[in-house]
Amino acid sequence: MPFTAVRRVEFCDTDMAGIAHFANFYRYMEQAEHELRRSLGMDIYERRPDGTVLSWPRVSASCSFHAPARHDDVLEIEVAVAKLGEKSVTFSFHIRRGETAVATGEMKSVCCVIRPGQPLESIDIPESIRGKLEAMTAEC
Amino acid sequence: MPFTAVRRVEFCDTDMAGIAHFANFYRYMEQAEHELRRSLGMDIYERRPDGTVLSWPRVSASCSFHAPARHDDVLEIEVAVAKLGEKSVTFSFHIRRGETAVATGEMKSVCCVIRPGQPLESIDIPESIRGKLEAMTAEC
Amino acid sequence: MPFTAVRRVEFCDTDMAGIAHFANFYRYMEQAEHELRRSLGMDIYERRPDGTVLSWPRVSASCSFHAPARHDDVLEIEVAVAKLGEKSVTFSFHIRRGETAVATGEMKSVCCVIRPGQPLESIDIPESIRGKLEAMTAEC
Amino acid sequence: MPFTAVRRVEFCDTDMAGIAHFANFYRYMEQAEHELRRSLGMDIYERRPDGTVLSWPRVSASCSFHAPARHDDVLEIEVAVAKLGEKSVTFSFHIRRGETAVATGEMKSVCCVIRPGQPLESIDIPESIRGKLEAMTAEC
Numbered sequence: 345m346p347f348t349a350v351r352r353v354e355f356c357d358t359d360m361a362g363i364a365h366f367a368n369f370y371r372y373m374e375q376a377e378h379e380l381r382r383s384l385g386m387d388i389y390e391r392r393p394d395g396t397v398l399s400w401p402r403v404s405a406s407c408s409f410h411a412p413a414r415h416d417d418v419l420e421i422e423v424a425v426a427k428l429g430e431k432s433v434t435f436s437f438h439i440r441r442g443e444t445a446v447a448t449g450e451m452k453s454v455c456c457v458i459r460p461g462q463p464l465e466s467i468d469i470p471e472s473i474r475g476k477l478e479a480m481t482a483e484c
Numbered sequence: 485m486p487f488t489a490v491r492r493v494e495f496c497d498t499d500m501a502g503i504a505h506f507a508n509f510y511r512y513m514e515q516a517e518h519e520l521r522r523s524l525g526m527d528i529y530e531r532r533p534d535g536t537v538l539s540w541p542r543v544s545a546s547c548s549f550h551a552p553a554r555h556d557d558v559l560e561i562e563v564a565v566a567k568l569g570e571k572s573v574t575f576s577f578h579i580r581r582g583e584t585a586v587a588t589g590e591m592k593s594v595c596c597v598i599r600p601g602q603p604l605e606s607i608d609i610p611e612s613i614r615g616k617l618e619a620m621t622a623e624c
Numbered sequence: 625m626p627f628t629a630v631r632r633v634e635f636c637d638t639d640m641a642g643i644a645h646f647a648n649f650y651r652y653m654e655q656a657e658h659e660l661r662r663s664l665g666m667d668i669y670e671r672r673p674d675g676t677v678l679s680w681p682r683v684s685a686s687c688s689f690h691a692p693a694r695h696d697d698v699l700e701i702e703v704a705v706a707k708l709g710e711k712s713v714t715f716s717f718h719i720r721r722g723e724t725a726v727a728t729g730e731m732k733s734v735c736c737v738i739r740p741g742q743p744l745e746s747i748d749i750p751e752s753i754r755g756k757l758e759a760m761t762a763e764c
Numbered sequence: 765m766p767f768t769a770v771r772r773v774e775f776c777d778t779d780m781a782g783i784a785h786f787a788n789f790y791r792y793m794e795q796a797e798h799e800l801r802r803s804l805g806m807d808i809y810e811r812r813p814d815g816t817v818l819s820w821p822r823v824s825a826s827c828s829f830h831a832p833a834r835h836d837d838v839l840e841i842e843v844a845v846a847k848l849g850e851k852s853v854t855f856s857f858h859i860r861r862g863e864t865a866v867a868t869g870e871m872k873s874v875c876c877v878i879r880p881g882q883p884l885e886s887i888d889i890p891e892s893i894r895g896k897l898e899a900m901t902a903e904c
Binding site: 494495496511514515518522528529555556 | 774775776791794795798802808809835836
Binding site: 640641642643646647650651654669677679681682683684685686687688689692738740744 | 780781782783786787790791794809817819821822823824825826827828829832878880884
């Protein structure tokens with residue numbers, strides 16, 4: 345069974361054309377991804393004993409919009425791991441309202457060490473995290 | 485000369501990782517596109533004599549992130565028409581901070597008639613608008 | 625029992641200071657208010673048979689911030705009707721994280737008729753809606 | 765002469781009621797305040813030699829909305845220091861579109877030291893900063 349998050353289109357998500365503004369879909373996808381990660385006990389922003397932080401900046405994100413979403417629509421956002429690299433992971437998203445396909449997207453993140461005031465440094469995904477992400481890939 | 489919009493990364497655009505949250509880039513690109521349209525005398529939301537509205541919902545949008553943007557960074561956003569279809573137009577975006585490539589994106593919109601409470605209806609791009617968009621393509 | 629909405633602080637709600645950016649609290653409050661209205665069968669944007677729309681633009685909104693909210697915090701947002709005027713309604717909000725008071729706010733809206741391309745026109749709150757709002761006041 | 769920032773209402777700032785969603789005004793005010801601070805050489809998020817950060821979390825923010833703002837409106841946002849305390853500063857805002865008063869607001873911030881993963885700690889406003897803020901008060 346794929347992981348599915350549920351999200352309502354809020355009034356402030358709409359624009360003057362009367363539909364959810366497209367930029368909100370990237371937030372919807374991220375929140376679904378984070379909900380999946382939380383369900384696996386993975387922290388999206390993990391403060392480590394040495395004072396550094398492990399986090400997952402975006403490398404790329406794309407979305408195709410098939411049908412408009414409107415105020416109060418309840419969207420189902422299906423998330424899966426589409427690809428798992430050495431340092432990066434790509435999630436795929438299918439957004440539906442009932443039987444209607446609303447949008448399809450993909451977002452790639454890279455595993456990084458963050459030090460305050462320093463450039464981001466990409467690293468290999470730690471084994472403990474890789475195991476969890478692999479299990480999610482297998483399920484797809 | 486390509487059209488270029490300039491935009492500062494605001495404090496509220498940052499996230500706890502200390503960089504501009506990626507979802508903001510879709511707003512940056514849209515605002516650059518709209519600035520270009522305005523410069524050509526094109527209205528993104530045109531109320532017509534018959535009470536309907538001509539507008540441009542997104543069909544797809546993608547962005548690749550090459551380097552993080554930070555608070556107070558001043559970004560240059562270059563916009564061009566990448567493709568012009570019967571009913572749709574695709575804009576391309578190159579976002580830079582000085583010599584640094586920050587992000588590259590593409591967004592496709594479809595020309596639609598909007599009637600309050602009705603489904604969106606796609607139409608052929610009107611000739612007067614097509615001419616302006618074509619001129620922008622030629623320039624690229 | 626006061627009405628309470630629950631909301632998680634999302635990653636994209638945080639800023640580089642590591643806390644939820646204050647402007648998000650106005651969205652949190654609005655979403656809690658709308659959740660309350662929905663529970664009473666009230667539409668925040670009601671399309672009427674004559675083609676006009678009944679909606680509730682803000683007259684004022686204020687919020688005091690007592691403690692920072694952070695990523696993944698689950699906030700409880702208590703909503704009540706603080707004041708009911710001829711044309712306006714004021715909601716009050718108490719936002720908590722467990723025992724900690726996070727923020728307190730108030731937002732006033734005016735009942736308006738919206739016609740496409742026309743100025744907003746304030747009107748007396750219709751009796752059917754007034755009854756529901758009064759009941760909520762009495763409960764407080 | 766009061767300090768004035770200029771800001772256009774973007775398409776994504778509007779909602780389905782056809783006007784700028786009220787929550788955006790808090791961003792507009794913040795950006796005007798930050799523009800004023802920048803003009804005085806003040807950093808809103810100052811990384812200090814000891815690794816801590818000096819920043820200005822909000823204590824409270826309020827706004828009254830006098831007239832709707834619409835897509836493409838160009839707003840003038842006048843900012844001034846309304847009150848200067850030991851640890852806090854309150855800015856006032858007058859937002860206009862030409863001769864029309866659109867909104868009036870006030871926002872109070874407290875001077876804080878931020879340490880990663882630690883609670884915020886309020887401190888007396890450093891003298892160098894106080895001097896600049898005092899000068900702005902005198903001008904009002």
